[in-house]
Amino acid sequence: MCGIAGIFYPGTPKPVDSARIVAMTDAQAHRGPDGAGVWTGSGVGLGHRRLSIIDVAGSPQPMQAGALTITYNGEVYNFAELRTELETKGARFVTSGDTEVLLHGWRAWGTGLLDRLVGMFAFAIHDAGANTLTLVRDRLGVKPLHYVELSDGAVAFASELKGLLAHPLVRREVDVRAVEDFMALGYVPDHACIVAGVKKLPAAGLLQLERGRPVPVPRRWWDIDFSQRAKGSVKDLEAEMIDRLRASVRSRMVADVPLGAFLSGGVDSSAVVALMAETSPRAVKTLSIGFDEAGHDESAYARAVADRFATDHRTRTVAADDFALIDTLVAAFDEPFADASALATYRVCELARESVTVALSGDGADEAFAGYRRYRFHAAEEGVRGLLPGHLRQKVFGTLGRLYPKADWAPRPLRAKSTLLALADDGATAYARAVGVTTPATRDRLYGDAFRRSLGGHRGEDAMIATMRGAPARSGLDAAQYADIHHWLPGDILTKVDRTSMAVSLEAREPLLDHRLLEFAATLPERMRIQGGQGKWLMKKALEPWLPNDVLYRPKMGFVTPVSAWFRRELAGEAAALSKSPVLGAWFDRTALDRLADDHRAGRAEHGRTLWQLVMLDRSVRRMFT
Structure with missing residues (x-):
């Protein structure tokens, strides 16, 4: 696996300082300890850090073929079949890896190459003849790609955020909407970034930058469809x-x-x-x-x-x-x-x-085949929603939910308050809240007045709700899985695997x-x-x-980390100190933070996950912005 970075000027083709490219790739050296390369042309520069997997001795990057130059992170698993097909069209190869297959494939099929690829990838390909730089990300978002428009007219990109932050023109300013997204979901989703102005190319995203034209909005080149049903025994x-x-x-x-x-x-x-x-x-x-x-x-x-x-x-x-x-x-x-x-x-x-x-x-597999317990709950709730019209559900279940006591300490069958309130909502709203970490009501209690106003009504659940409502789906279960594939999977699961594996220079497939x-x-x-x-x-x-x-058929366990116990024992001091953080103090109500930590430590309430969020937010923001 690899780390990539680059700079492109869509306007006036200014010279690119190769030292800046080196700084951006060096910041990602853990992604590619086996080699490094830089290439610059008129108004463009590409950089690469390599973890050698295929064609270990060959395939250095950035790689050129005629007018095309590529820097690429990932693996194309069907590259051998594509190579054979390209050779029948007259392509001549000098390496045995998949990088050169991408170059010849782009020359033969253009963006049509993407539909032929089986794999995980993020790459940038420069076409000197067309004066374009195209950024591409794989269908599910297994491999990351960040980009930003700079004050000198350039667009810079890098696999990881730290690669962009190595560029001196990237402004380090917090996007408060991303803080709200993080508090809602436990991660910063792909449509947001903690650094204001930085964007993530979405899964199955394609961004074509062209000399003389403004930076466009990325387009989606693939999507999954839950609206069809297979026939067969x-x-x-x-x-x-x-x-x-x-x-x-x-x-x-x-x-x-x-x-x-x-x-x-x-x-x-x-x-x-x-x-x-x-x-x-x-x-x-x-x-x-x-x-x-x-x-x-x-x-x-x-x-x-x-x-x-x-x-x-x-x-x-x-x-x-x-x-x-x-x-x-x-x-x-x-x-x-x-x-x-x-x-x-x-x-x-x-x-x-x-x-x-x-x-x-x-x-x-959980996202693809409905393995999470929350899917079973959501499907059952959708069955109940189908029995009553919305206005009646809101009246009956909303009233019962407000009256029912909150009982996080009780056995699950007795914790009906959240289920009753969920049944009062439509399926998309209820599911988006169910997959969240900290509820809107809790966030409202924690936020300071000025921070709440700065959000301008933005809610971290809104994007998932919109995705579910627009999903190509036949049922609420379909829509929930579709939304998870677009939000939870790239934002949480794949980010977790990519960053932890790349931190130790391991390729995960x-x-x-x-x-x-x-x-x-x-x-x-x-x-x-x-x-x-x-x-x-x-x-x-x-x-x-x-x-x-x-x-x-045994109950699913997964990796479980006892964070709640930590904040009652070893990390109790860390939780108590949150209210004194100058970072969190600018956004959150200090008294509310103290109450959250005290209630959890005393066993009066369960706030372990929220405290873990706040610790990670505090440490991440301090590391990046102070």
Whole structure:
């Protein structure tokens, strides 16, 4: 994997200082420790840091072919097939990697190349003949790309935000709307950035900069459609699913360096390992993290799967109070990021890098096949909403919800207040709030008056609500999955995996996010996604010949980090100090922050996730802006 950066002048083609490009790529050296390169032309400069995976000895970047020059981060898994097709058209190759395939493919098909690509990528390609620079990001947003318009007329871009911040003309000013987005969601979504003026190229985004023209709005070159339904028997769809899973895994096992897989012992990573073992002539290298608290530890399940497929398995046990990584994560993510599972993800990437350079993960199946518990709740709520007209629901459930006591401490069946209030709302509003971290009411209590006014009515949930309402979908479940693929997946899951893996110079690949597999999953009838209280129903059924039932059907655990306990013990002082932060004090009500910390520490309320957000926000903003 790699880090890229560059500068382009859409107006007057001013000279580009190569030292600036070097500074931008050096800030991302962790993404590419194996090599570096810079190229400059008239009004343009491109830079690259390389992590060698394919054609280790060749394929230096930036790479040129005639009038085209590219800097590229990612992997194109079907590059060999594309190369063969291009050779029949007369293309002549001097390297054996996928970078040159992109160059010749762009020359042959232009943007039509994108529809042919299977992989994860972000690249910039300059066409000296057309005086254009085109920025492209892969369909799901696996690989990141940030850009900004500068005061001297240039557009600068980089894989990570820290690459842009190495440019002296990037203004370090907080976008307060991104603070609201972060407090709502726990991450800064792809349509926002904590640094005012900086933008992220969206997943499946294409931005073509042309000399003499203003900077346009990016266009989407691919989307997923949940409005169609597959026909066929369960048996036929099972067989098709296994074929697609097998093809996705096999295509991601091509590498000229050591390769392995993350193995948590859950369905998704176990499925990837099972299909890798079926293909590999050698024992698959598998990596797991265990915890020293039994309630958070899945390592026994991972070991059982490793034994079943005779993998070369390595496990490392880490302390459940592994909060010493906070500053490491703040540095890796740049923007505030509050998914505490990043701690464990970093540790398993760190373990993997000791023996492999590429690791396959099981990310993406929950979004594709409706694996999250919240999908089951949302589908059930949508069924109730369908029974009553909106005005009656608002009156009945809204009244009951307001009267019902809040009981975070109670067993889940007794915590009905949030469900009643959700039923009073429309499905999109209810789901957007359900996937959030801190509710609008809590945020309103925490914000200072001046900060609340500065938002101008902006709400962090609004973008997801709009996405759900405009989704190509037949049902509320369809719309929820569609919205997660557009917001949660790139903003949280893929950001987490990219930054933690790249921080240790490891390439992570997500076979369950092959776009052809996702397009198939989007057509499955709801009963084949959720049935009998089980999410990912068809996927689990199809995998029964490979995996035991105690892997397929046990309750989902995932990486759990005990942040709530930390803020009552080891990090209690950190929580108490939040109100004294000059950063948070400019936006939040100090008395409200003290009350939040006190109530949590005393056990009067559960605010662990919100306190974790505030700590990460404080440390990230202080690191970036002070």
